[in-house]
Every structure is written in C-alpha cells, then in structure tokens.
Amino acid sequence: MSDQSFASRPTLEAVAARAGVSRATASRVVNGSEGVRAALAERVRRAVDELGYVPNQAARTLVTRRNDAIAVVVAEPETRFFADPFFAQQVRGISKELTAHDNQLVLLLTEGAADYQRVGRYLAGGHVDGALLFSLHDDDSLPMLARRAGVPTVIGGRPGWSDADTLYVDCDNRGGARDAVRHLLGLGRRRIAHIAGPLDQTASVDRLDGFRDVLPDNDPRLTAEGDFTPDGGAKAMAALLERCPDVDAVFAASDVMASGALRMLRTSGRRVPEDVAVIGFDDIVSVSEWTDPPLTTIRQDIEEMGRMMARLLLRTVAAPAANGTETPAPAPIVTPTQLVRRASA
Amino acid sequence: MSDQSFASRPTLEAVAARAGVSRATASRVVNGSEGVRAALAERVRRAVDELGYVPNQAARTLVTRRNDAIAVVVAEPETRFFADPFFAQQVRGISKELTAHDNQLVLLLTEGAADYQRVGRYLAGGHVDGALLFSLHDDDSLPMLARRAGVPTVIGGRPGWSDADTLYVDCDNRGGARDAVRHLLGLGRRRIAHIAGPLDQTASVDRLDGFRDVLPDNDPRLTAEGDFTPDGGAKAMAALLERCPDVDAVFAASDVMASGALRMLRTSGRRVPEDVAVIGFDDIVSVSEWTDPPLTTIRQDIEEMGRMMARLLLRTVAAPAANGTETPAPAPIVTPTQLVRRASA
Numbered sequence: 001m002s003d004q005s006f007a008s009r010p011t012l013e014a015v016a017a018r019a020g021v022s023r024a025t026a027s028r029v030v031n032g033s034e035g036v037r038a039a040l041a042e043r044v045r046r047a048v049d050e051l052g053y054v055p056n057q058a059a060r061t062l063v064t065r066r067n068d069a070i071a072v073v074v075a076e077p078e079t080r081f082f083a084d085p086f087f088a089q090q091v092r093g094i095s096k097e098l099t100a101h102d103n104q105l106v107l108l109l110t111e112g113a114a115d116y117q118r119v120g121r122y123l124a125g126g127h128v129d130g131a132l133l134f135s136l137h138d139d140d141s142l143p144m145l146a147r148r149a150g151v152p153t154v155i156g157g158r159p160g161w162s163d164a165d166t167l168y169v170d171c172d173n174r175g176g177a178r179d180a181v182r183h184l185l186g187l188g189r190r191r192i193a194h195i196a197g198p199l200d201q202t203a204s205v206d207r208l209d210g211f212r213d214v215l216p217d218n219d220p221r222l223t224a225e226g227d228f229t230p231d232g233g234a235k236a237m238a239a240l241l242e243r244c245p246d247v248d249a250v251f252a253a254s255d256v257m258a259s260g261a262l263r264m265l266r267t268s269g270r271r272v273p274e275d276v277a278v279i280g281f282d283d284i285v286s287v288s289e290w291t292d293p294p295l296t297t298i299r300q301d302i303e304e305m306g307r308m309m310a311r312l313l314l315r316t317v318a319a320p321a322a323n324g325t326e327t328p329a330p331a332p333i334v335t336p337t338q339l340v341r342r343a344s345a
Numbered sequence: 346m347s348d349q350s351f352a353s354r355p356t357l358e359a360v361a362a363r364a365g366v367s368r369a370t371a372s373r374v375v376n377g378s379e380g381v382r383a384a385l386a387e388r389v390r391r392a393v394d395e396l397g398y399v400p401n402q403a404a405r406t407l408v409t410r411r412n413d414a415i416a417v418v419v420a421e422p423e424t425r426f427f428a429d430p431f432f433a434q435q436v437r438g439i440s441k442e443l444t445a446h447d448n449q450l451v452l453l454l455t456e457g458a459a460d461y462q463r464v465g466r467y468l469a470g471g472h473v474d475g476a477l478l479f480s481l482h483d484d485d486s487l488p489m490l491a492r493r494a495g496v497p498t499v500i501g502g503r504p505g506w507s508d509a510d511t512l513y514v515d516c517d518n519r520g521g522a523r524d525a526v527r528h529l530l531g532l533g534r535r536r537i538a539h540i541a542g543p544l545d546q547t548a549s550v551d552r553l554d555g556f557r558d559v560l561p562d563n564d565p566r567l568t569a570e571g572d573f574t575p576d577g578g579a580k581a582m583a584a585l586l587e588r589c590p591d592v593d594a595v596f597a598a599s600d601v602m603a604s605g606a607l608r609m610l611r612t613s614g615r616r617v618p619e620d621v622a623v624i625g626f627d628d629i630v631s632v633s634e635w636t637d638p639p640l641t642t643i644r645q646d647i648e649e650m651g652r653m654m655a656r657l658l659l660r661t662v663a664a665p666a667a668n669g670t671e672t673p674a675p676a677p678i679v680t681p682t683q684l685v686r687r688a689s690a
Binding site for chain 1: 397412413414423424427430433436437440441444447449450451452453454455456460463464466467470472493
C-alpha cells in the first residue's frame with residue numbers, strides 16, 4: 001500500500017486534537033470502552049464524523065479480535081458458483097442475516113482447489129470472525145484449513161465425516177428423496193429412474209439412499225450419476241433412455257439436472273408427464289417454475305437455510321461472552337423438505 | 346473468536362521449538378526476511394509444514410502492510426449482482442488475473458447503499474491491499490469511502506467526476522453506440538429508437554450521447570430509459586411501441602435489456618428483424634447467442650476488462666517498490682468495441 005494513499009486518511013491524533021481530548025481518551029471512545037464522560041465522548045464522536053476518521057482495524061483486531069465480518073467459501077470454481085442458481089439463493093439468505101447483524105459478507109472466490117491454501121491464509125489472517133463453507137466434496141481440504149486457521153466454521157450440508165463438534169445446516173435429503181419416489185409410485189409409475197448428483201457429496205449420497213429405501217430391489221441400470229449441471233442431467237437421461245427405453249419416471253437429485261433431463265426427453269420424443277414423469281429436488285424457483293412443463297420437486301428452503309447458517313455461526317462467534325449462562329450449545333440443524341406439485345409429475 | 350477455536354492452532358513458539366531455533370529466527374523466516382542461514386531456514390520451513398503453522402496475519406499486516414488480497418465491490422444489491430450475467434463475466438476476468446498473481450479475490454456483498462459504511466470500515470480495516478469498484482451511480486459514496494479508507498482503487502467504467510488521479514477501465518461506449526446506430530442506418534432503417542440504461546451511470550449517458558452524435562435531430566419520443574434488466578427493456582419497448590408504432594429499429598444499451606425488448610416485440614406481433622431490427626450492447630454470450638433471434642450487438646471484452654482492472658490495481662499496489670525506475674505511471678484504459686452481427690439486425 002503506498003504511503004501516498006494513506007496521506008488523506010485522518011489519524012486518531014487528529015481526532016483527539018479536534019475534540020480537545022487526549023489520544024488515550026479518543027482511543028477509548030473509538031474502541032467502545034466505558035469510563036469516558038458523555039460530553040467528552042460526544043465531542044470525540046463529532047470529531048470522528050467531521051474528519052471521516054476510520055479506525056485502523058488491523059491494530060484494533062489485535063485487541064478486540066473481532067472484525068464483524070464472515071467469510072463464505074464455496075468449494076467450487078467461480079465459473080460453477082455463478083452458473084448454479086442454488087448458490088445465489090443460499091448467499092441471499094446469508095447476506096440478509098449478516099446485514100441484519102451489521103456483519104460484512106466476505107465471499108472468497110477461487111478458480112479451484114489449487115487455491116485453497118491461499119484461502120486458508122486469508123482465513124488465518126484475522127480478517128474474518130468465522131467462515132461458512134459450502135458444497136464440500138469428500139477430499140476437500142477446506143474444513144481442515146479453516147480449523148487450522150482457528151476460525152469457527154459452519155458447513156452447508158452434512159459433512160462427510162462424523163465429528164460431534166462440526167456444526168452444519170442441511171435439509172432432510174434422505175426423507176425428501178423418499179417422498180419423491182413415493183409420489184412417483186402413487187402416480188402408478190413402475191420403471192422409476194434416478195439421476196444422482198456427484199457421489200463425492202453427501203447430499204447426493206443421502207438422496208440416493210432415500211431412493212433405495214423405497215425401491216431396494218430397483219433395476220440398477222435405472223440409476224445414473226450426474227454432476228448437478230443441466231448438461232450432466234441431459235447426459236444421464238440419455239444414458240437411462242439408451243439402457244432402459246421403458247423408463248416411465250425420473251427422480252433427479254436437483255432441479256438443474258431435471259431441467260437437462262426434460263430437454264433430453266423432449267429431444268427423444270417423450271411427453272412429460274404422459275410418457276415419463278419427472279421430479280426434481282431443491283425448488284429453485286428460477287428453474288422449477290420456468291421449465292416446460294413446470295417442475296414438480298422436493299422443496300428445501302435454501303434461503304432460510306442460508307440465514308440459519310449465518311445465525312448459527314454468529315452465535316458460535318459470540319459464544320465466549322455467553323459463558324456461564326444456561327444457553328444451550330450450538331448444534332447442527334436439519335430442516336424438513338416438502339413436495340411441491342407442478343405439472344411434470 | 347472463542348479461545349477453544351484457537352486451541353488447535355500451532356504457535357510460532359512451537360515452530361521455533363520443533364526447528365530448534367530461537368523465536369526471533371523462526372519469525373524472520375516466516376516473515377520472509379533475509380539473513381537466516383539456508384539450513385536453519387529450511388528447518389523452520391519444515392517445522393511450519395509439519396505443524397501446519399499459519400502466521401497471524403493481523404500482526405503481520407501491521408508490519409508488511411500487505412494482505413495479497415483485493416476487494417471487489419459492486420454498487421448494486423446482491424440480488425441484482427447475481428441476476429445480471431455482466432458481473433459474473435467481469436468477476437471471471439478479475440478472478441483469473443488475481444489467481445495468476447496469488448492474490449485472493451474478496452467479494453464484499455451488500456443489500457444496498459445503506460451498507461456502504463460497513464464496506465468502508467472493512468476496506469479501512471487492513472484486510473485488503475486495494476479495491477475494484479463497479480457499477481457506480483452518480484451519488485455513490487463508495488469511491489469516497491474507499492479513498493478515506495486509504496486503499497488504492499480502480500473503477501470499472503468511467504467515473505462521473507473528472508479527476509486526473511482516478512484510475513478506471515472502460516470501453517469506448519460512445520464510439521460503440523455510434524457504430525450501432527450507423528449499422529441500423531446502413532440497413533435502411535429510418536425510425537430508430539434507443540433504450541437507454543439508467544442515466545445516473547456514465548455508461549448509459551455515453552451510449553445515449555453516441556446515439557445522438559449520429560442522429561442529432563431524432564424524434565425525442567424515440568428514446569426511453571430502462572434499468573439494465575430484461576423487464577426494464579420490455580417496459581421501455583412497450584412505451585416506444587405505444588408512442589411510435591412506426592418504429593423500425595431499436596438500439597438497446599445492453600443485451601439484457603435487448604432480450605426484454607425482443608420479448609415485447611414478439612408479444613406485439615412484430616417480426617425481428619423484418620419489422621423491427623434490434624441491436625444490443627455488451628455481447629454477453631449467454632444472452633446474445635440464446636435470444637430468438639440471436640442478437641446483433643456491440644461487443645466489449647468484459648472478461649478482459651476485468652483482467653485489466655486487476656492488473657492496473659496490482660501495479661498501483663506495488664507502485665512504491667518501483668519508485669526510482671522509469672516505469673510510466675498507471676493510467677486509465679479505454680478499450681475498443683466491435684460490431685458482432687447475428688440475426689436480429
């Protein structure tokens with residue numbers, strides 16, 4: 001940082017001089033300490049406003065250890081982050097909740113896993129009070145880097161390891177998947193396929209398990225793995241149609257993959273839902289309401305889950321202050337899902 | 346931050362003990378200072394790796410004043426940030442360039458202008474080495490907050506004030522607009538309308554000026570103001586059709602608005618380009634290639650402009666080190682635009 005760029009920045013000394021108080025008094029007011037007479041404190045605050053003084057947070061952080069800032073790290077390259085509306089919806093909830101608590105949302109973008117060491121350094125750098133991690137894969141180093149960095153963490157989605165200390169927010173993926181398959185059975189469908197998400201993510205595994213709970217003896221050729229993208233859904237659908245042309249229903253593990261499956265079914269001349277019923281997962285409105293036909297799906301309240309993650313993390317960050325009170329310890333949260341019927345199944 | 350969360354974090358003392366050196370020696374190696382024997386330095390680095398030690402950046406920043414992190418602030422609520430593909434494309438270029446220089450992209454999201462004070466505090470907090478600001482409006486306080494915070498800044502788009510010191514990257518909005526209108530004239534169109542962007546942004550004003558350069562005596566009813574959204578484009582188109590049913594061409598100041606205009610023209614029974622030729626601005630491929638018909642537009646290289654912004658800022662951040670050399674001072678950059686012909690005009 002150039003010295004020149006600091007030239008226009010007022011110092012604490014300037015604030016003290018303008019308010020006619022000692023530097024120590026000005027410092028106490030700026031750092032929110034008690035024990036300064038109201039009239040003096042008011043003069044300092046006026047000088048702060050007039051000069052546009054901003055405290056040097058790097059120094060302040062060493063004292064207070066609080067930044068009023070929370071990092072969000074999505075374990076996907078930024079290209080996928082921006083392409084998948086799921087993330088924007090979850091970030092929306094986080095942003096609203098952090099703003100309500102005057103905390104800054106700090107989104108750390110990467111080009112891929114090769115950048116995680118750098119993310120780890122930033123997390124360790126005293127720049128944020130905690131981190132929200134999303135879309136973890138089995139071999140992700142992000143949780144370990146966050147732990148080493150010493151920042152409290154809440155994970156979006158059940159983590160792939162068992163550890164009583166790990167805080168996360170997830171929906172009932174397995175129960176939701178069971179509801180999806182039961183709905184297709186209730187429509188009289190008997191050749192029900194599943195387009196799974198990438199199986200290095202717990203959400204995908206849990207949804208596949210729910211599918212198998214209801215259909216334990218299903219033809220294994222009726223399951224294909226996608227990658228949570230429209231193209232992945234289309235390719236999986238093409239493979240399913242090739243292997244089992246008599247398929248009469250599909251449960252896709254995400255709305256985005258379901259949209260690709262709908263496209264492929266149309267290309268192959270199948271009518272939805274007459275020939276093949278399709279049900280998704282997520283209820284991402286910008287997808288599910290705009291597909292042709294509109295998509296029946298299993299809803300999880302993505303935005304609210306974002307808010308829950310932020311609340312859980314802020315509680316954890318604030319926890320030391322609550323010591324000695326009878327507040328229950330923060331714990332993972334699993335939210336219910338809900339069938340939303342539109343036209344596709 | 347809870348003490349517990351720091352428990353697992355190795356200290357510099359632990360590194361020194363493991364390497365069998367003094368704390369001062371370990372500190373010099375960790376902070377990249379010279380004057381430590383190679384063999385000792387290697388032992389310290391090995392201890393760092395083995396223990397997973399991460400330096401306390403807040404303390405380190407006070408010494409080095411470098412975070413290897415750059416903030417990106419978009420002067421739009423996060424809802425609009427995620428809804429407009431322009432931003433994702435510009436962030437893509439920035440992300441690639443910062444990653445190439447091992448700098449962390451720190452995206453500071455807000456719910457709106459009410460949150461800018463908080464953004465200013467974060468910028469002032471010693472958490473980033475510089476800031477890239479986008480999508481400024483006339484009355485935006487962000488540039489002043491960034492200046493007060495003392496962080497070097499590069500702006501995306503020509504700022505609304507004149508100030509020789511302000512660094513920015515923009516395209517030739519006015520020249521591009523002239524090319525758009527000349528193209529429509531070349532097709533024989535004579536009732537040419539303009540859907541402007543919000544006129545509190547210089548890109549909108551410059552494109553409107555380019556339109557007027559070529560058509561100084563145009564019917565004023567043939568200009569309508571949009572807001573850079575599809576709905577805004579559709580509403581402006583509806584107003585133009587109402588006022589001037591004989592309109593035979595439209596230059597929309599963004600592809601996104603042009604997509605809304607195409608929708609409205611279809612609804613009103615107009616054929617594109619037979620009845621009304623349409624040309625956009627930006628060449629956001631995910632829009633221009635997928636509209637019906639595909640959109641003729643004025644291309645600006647948005648991703649490359651993102652890279653340029655990042656490069657310009659990194660040069661500015663590094664500038665003090667280059668003092669005494671003959672490097673020219675960083676200066677604003679204006680890139681050319683290019684007509685891309687597809688089917689709509």
